[in-house]
Amino acid sequence: MRxxxxxxxxxxxxxxxxxxxTHQMISAMKEHEFVLWVIGPRAKDKGNYYYELPKNVVKVKEVFLDDALRIKPDRKKLPSMKEEEKEALKALLDCEHPNWEVLLHLFQDEHINPSSFLMSQEFLDVLQMLCNTKYPYVPFASTFHTMRSMLLPVLYMMMQKVPKADVYHTICTGYAGIMALTGGYKTGKPVLLTEHGIYSREREEEIIRANWVQPAFKRQWIKFFYMLSDAIYTRAIKITSLFDRAMKTQIELGADPSKCSIIPNGIRYENFCNIPLKPEDGKIDxxxxVRxxxxxxxxxxxxxxxxxxSKRNDVRLHILGGVDEDEYNEECINLVDTLGLKQDIIFAGQVNVMEYMxxxxxxxxxxxxxxQxxxxLESLAARRPCVTTDVxxxxxxxxxxPGxxxxxxxxLAPPMHRExxxxxxxxxxxxSSEREKMGEIGRQRVEAYFRHEEMIKLYEELYRSVI
Structure with a gap:
């Protein structure tokens, strides 16, 4: 199977x-071939992989969002649009359930140039109508550039050449979901969705806090990402999530309950269960x-x-993980310095977690x-209890x-609640004795419910069920 x-x-x-x-799943399914169709933010990252790819990865097709900005409009006049195509465009700008098959036909089969399309009279006519009804007091230039930046990546995803496969499995909604739709549209093969987090909810949280989004357009951006999620919820043949509440959220957002199921994460329990507890040394580490x-x-x-x-002088904090956002990392380091915690907080970077545990x-x-x-899961398997936010x-x-x-x-503590x-x-x-008791409870829970081999078995069954 590919x-x-x-x-x-x-x-x-x-x-x-x-x-x-992803890496563990590919490595465990050696009998299958995998094609990676991956979206990155910057073309300069091409081929710069953190992982050494398993041998059963037979192809990597990279798509970069900043390449969409480099598409030059061609000088050929766009063919006149049919009424159903204009309706699909209007619904796309309104973020109101567009006909994705009509749009995919335009950009996948007719090979419409996205930059040319976004400069066409048809696009400007629909945009003007939107401005008159939704943004009458916002400068037209602001609306134009917002809508262009919103739509260009999506149109770029729909024009991508589709790699051959037996099944297209997207690991989130959003832009990846649109590429999965494109794969299913072009090949007629089944499309699957697995969400680790609820993508549209995460984007909503980011947009609410974001400075780069003008206040007048925050609602539109949020609605846009919910529209992208709806597209794949509607068209995926099977939808999985990691736990019950996530599945219920997917259903609330429009997923068909008959398509939905739960496949929990699993870890290699045996790698963690025998890690010895830290000897008492007068410090609590x-x-x-985390990234x-x-x-x-x-x-x-x-x-x-x-x-x-400020309450205890016997504690140390170790932050184990690489840097996703350089500017944010610098802000965190400066905050540690400002608060006088340089001796107590260790930025260890990317480490062997099993050894460091x-x-x-x-x-x-x-x-x-x-x-999830x-x-x-790894901490609990190693008999280390956890403090987490309730997310x-x-x-x-x-x-x-349940059960x-x-x-x-x-x-547990509320998110963003420092106290x-x-x-x-x-x-x-x-x-320390209570920590040991809780750690043992955590180990038993992981052993019973979150084993890697069980997770792989369930995904094998999922693939077989749709092929």
Whole structure:
């Protein structure tokens, strides 16, 4: 079987949850061929992979968002558009369930140049109508450039040459979802969706906080990403998520319940279950196994640790992971310096987590949004309890989901709540015997429900069911 995995902003360029999941799955399914159809932000990253690709990766097709900006309009006049094509364009600009098959025909079969299209009279006519109804008090130039920047990447995805495969499996909605639609449209092969986090909700959170989006257009950008999610929810033959609440959210957002199922993450339990606990040495070592990125909210972690450090002088924080966002990383380092914590916070970078875990008493995760974090599963398998924000599946991992009677393996705090995070860390620091008890509960939970081999078995069954 040849499986096309469609990824956006993750494997093979970066480390972290989705990338680790992808690499482990490909490596485990040696009998299948994999095509990677991957979206990155910058063409300068071409071929610059964080991972050494497994031998059963037979093709990598890279698509870069900044290449869309380099498409030059051709001088040929665009063919006149049919009424259904104009309607599809209007619905696309309105973010109101466009006819994707009509749009795919234009850009995949008719090979319409996206830059030419966005300078055409047809586009300007529809845009003017939108300005009159939605943005009468916003300068036309602002609306034009916003809509152009919104649509150009999507049109660019729809014009991509489709690699051959037996199934197209996208690992998020968004731009990757549109490429999966393109693959299914062009080949007639089945399309699958697996969401680790709810992409549209994550984009909404980013846009609300973003400075680059003019306030007048924030609602439109949010609506745009929900439209992209709806496109793949509607057309995927099977939709999987990692846990029950995520599946319910997908259904609330329009996914057909009959298509939806849950395949939990799994880790190689045997790699972590025998890591010895850290000997008592007068210090309590806390680790955040995390990419340094805004969505992981490292700043709230630093502030919370500062508050904890004001109460206790026996704590150290280790931040284990690479840098996703250079500017944010610099801000975090400066914050540590400003708060006088350089001696107490260690930026260890990318490390061998299994080896480093020997130095750690418990772990912490302060993300604003999560799916089912592998770092928490690995920590629990190693008998290290966790403090996490109450996002994604973290509550189920620490307290147990339906039918789970093991008990509590850590403490939760509200996202972005520094005092709550600090209080949870302080509770975890109070008793080594309680940490050992919670760590053992976490180990049992992972052994029972989150094994890598079981996850692979379920994805094998999923692929067989649609081929």
């Amino acid at each position: 499986i096309c995995l469609i990824l956006e902003g993750s494997y093979p360029y970066t480390h972290g949850g989705v990338s680790s999941w 806390i680790a955040a196994v 340094i990125a805004q969505i992981k909210d490292i700043k709230s972690l630093i502030y919370a640790f500062h508050e904890l450090r 020997k130095k750690i008493d418990f772990t912490i995760l302060t993300s604003i949004s999560e799916g 974090p592998l770092s928490v 994604g599946c973290c509550r189920d991992l620490l307290e147990g989901g 789970d009677q093991f008990g509590v393996a850590g403490f 709550g995070i600090a209080h949870a860390m302080d509770r975890m620091c109070r008793s």
